[in-house]
Amino acid sequence: MRPLTEEETKTLFAKLANYTGSSLNNLIAPLEDGDRYVFRLQRDRVYYVLLSIANLATSIGRDKLLSVGTCLGKFSKTGKFRLHITSLPVLAAHARYKIWIRPNGTMPFLYGGNIVKAHVGRWSDDCPEHQGVVVYDMNDTPLGFGVTARSTGEARKLDPTGVVCFRQADCGEFLRDEDTLFAS
Amino acid sequence: MGVSRTKTVKNKHASNKSGISGSKASKSGPVDGIVKSRKKGPPPSSKPGKGKGLAALMNKKKKKTYTAEELGIPKLNMITPVGVEKPKGKKKGKVFVDDRESMNTILALVQADKEGEIESKMIKARQMEEIREARRVETEKKEQERKARLDETKESLRKKRKRTKADGAPDADEAAVRDAMTAGSKAAKPKKKRVAFA
Numbered sequence: 001m002r003p004l005t006e007e008e009t010k011t012l013f014a015k016l017a018n019y020t021g022s023s024l025n026n027l028i029a030p031l032e033d034g035d036r037y038v039f040r041l042q043r044d045r046v047y048y049v050l051l052s053i054a055n056l057a058t059s060i061g062r063d064k065l066l067s068v069g070t071c072l073g074k075f076s077k078t079g080k081f082r083l084h085i086t087s088l089p090v091l092a093a094h095a096r097y098k099i100w101i102r103p104n105g106t107m108p109f110l111y112g113g114n115i116v117k118a119h120v121g122r123w124s125d126d127c128p129e130h131q132g133v134v135v136y137d138m139n140d141t142p143l144g145f146g147v148t149a150r151s152t153g154e155a156r157k158l159d160p161t162g163v164v165c166f167r168q169a170d171c172g173e174f175l176r177d178e179d180t181l182f183a184s
Numbered sequence: 185m186g187v188s189r190t191k192t193v194k195n196k197h198a199s200n201k202s203g204i205s206g207s208k209a210s211k212s213g214p215v216d217g218i219v220k221s222r223k224k225g226p227p228p229s230s231k232p233g234k235g236k237g238l239a240a241l242m243n244k245k246k247k248k249t250y251t252a253e254e255l256g257i258p259k260l261n262m263i264t265p266v267g268v269e270k271p272k273g274k275k276k277g278k279v280f281v282d283d284r285e286s287m288n289t290i291l292a293l294v295q296a297d298k299e300g301e302i303e304s305k306m307i308k309a310r311q312m313e314e315i316r317e318a319r320r321v322e323t324e325k326k327e328q329e330r331k332a333r334l335d336e337t338k339e340s341l342r343k344k345r346k347r348t349k350a351d352g353a354p355d356a357d358e359a360a361v362r363d364a365m366t367a368g369s370k371a372a373k374p375k376k377k378r379v380a381f382a
Contacts, residue, residue, distance in 0.1 A: 003280040009287060013294040022295060028287050038282065128305035151309045 001042045001057060001065060008075065012039065012046060015073070015081045018132035019145055021096035042067075045074045046081070048090060067182055084181065085144065085169040088134075092142035095134035099123040099146075099165055106137050109144065110172040118160035127152045133165060144170030 004012065016024060027048070030036040040047045040054050042065055049057075049069025057068045070090060073083040083091075101109060105119025121138050129151045135144045146165040148155075155164045173181065281287055 002278075003282040005278045006281045006286075006290065009281050009290050010294060013291050014298070017294050017298040024291060024295065025288065028284060028291070030284070036284070126306065128302060128309055131302065131305070153309065153313055 001040050001054070001062065001068070004039050004041055004046065007079075008041065008046075008081075009039070011075075011079065011081045012072070015083055016091070019083075019091045019096065019134060020094035023094045026094070027090070039072070040068070041075075044076075046072045048072050048087075071182070083145070083169065085171060085173040085177075086181070088142050088144065088169070088171070091145055092134050092136075097124040097127045097131055097133040097148070098136055099133050100136045100138055100140075101143070102138060106143060109135065109167065110170050112167060112170060112172060112176070114149075114163045114167050115146065115165040116160065117155060117158050117162050117164050120155075120164060123152065123164075125152055129154070132168075135165070135167075135170070144168070144172075 013024070016027075028037060035050055035052050037048055038051045038054055040049055040057075042062070045067075047054075047067070047069040048071075053069060057065060070086060071084055072087040072090065073081055075081055099115065100121040100123065101115060101119050102121045105115065105121075108119065109115055115135065124133070127133065127148055129148055131148050133146055133148055134142055135146055136142055144167065146167045146169075148165050149163045150158060155162075158164065281290065
């Protein structure tokens with residue numbers, strides 16, 4: 001387990017900033033008790049973890065340490081970063097653009113489908129095309145995240161079966177990808 | 185340069201004390217014991233010869249030898265992989281970012297980038313929307329113009345017809361058209377030929 005290098009930090013923040021606004025600064029702000037959250041790389045996965053816990057975790061061998069803190073995602077072999085569904089609590093807390101989907105659209109989304117216009121309850125105004133959004137149900141429960149297919153203006157003219165958001169990750173992955181989510 | 189002659193010594197073992205009277209060594213020295221001082225002149229040939237040799241040596245030393253890097257010759261078969269090259273004076277291994285300040289700097293940079301990206305996307309979308317709106321308005325206007333022209337011609341035709349009715353005597357052409365309309369298509373057909381036998 002090690003801290004991230006400068007390049008890795010940049011890649012990670014660039015990915016996170018797709019979904020979050022300026023409040024991303026709060027992620028690394030120090031807590032009241034003097035502790036703070038840090039990013040740690042274990043194998044290819046990045047964990048968002050309290051510094052005190054990360055220090056404790058050094059007593060566990062690399063090959064024995066399965067997971068610590070919140071797994072945000074993994075670095076691919078080409079150096080790109082891929083967010084996992086486990087990062088949803090972090091993203092949802094700092095989301096910039098949001099989509100709320102109707103009850104009839106939650107199940108199709110949780111089974112891995114894209115979001116069609118007919119299933120959208122409401123969404124943030126002035127959202128551009130190809131922008132990361134966090135998906136909520138109508139009770140404000142985060143379900144996953146995706147990328148907009150159309151801007152808000154264009155989506156208004158779209159027919160009900162038109163896709164407005166491409167799914168990136170959904171809560172159904174906790175079951176579907178159970179085997180590979182924590183161990184590569 | 186003086187040419188140094190080599191003496192051929194027939195019997196190098198023969199010396200002054202050898203006792204051989206005929207030998208050159210015994211003849212060379214004066215027998216009476218008085219030695220005349222020889223002229224001490226500067227050795228003419230040896231000194232300048234030596235100096236020149238030194239200069240030549242110096243010249244040889246001064247001759248610059250160029251390395252391949254200095255000449256800028258492209259390296260052949262000298263590809264070193266990125267990971268293998270080790271820059272001197274640098275820290276070995278990765279440089280970690282773990283302090284808040286540097287992380288904040290990186291975050292600020294990334295966020296500024298993203299903001300700019302989003303802003304440009306929005307501006308682009310707005311411009312595209314404007315263009316589309318303008319195009320739509322233009323097509324609408326054209327459509328209206330066409331409609332207006334059509335209405336105008338319709339109106340003019342109607343007025344014309346009314347005027348002719350008011351005159352009371354429709355011209356021959358119009359009468360023919362009316363005839364054709366009333367008669368329909370059946371009237372236009374020629375009569376069937378009939379054959380009658382007595």
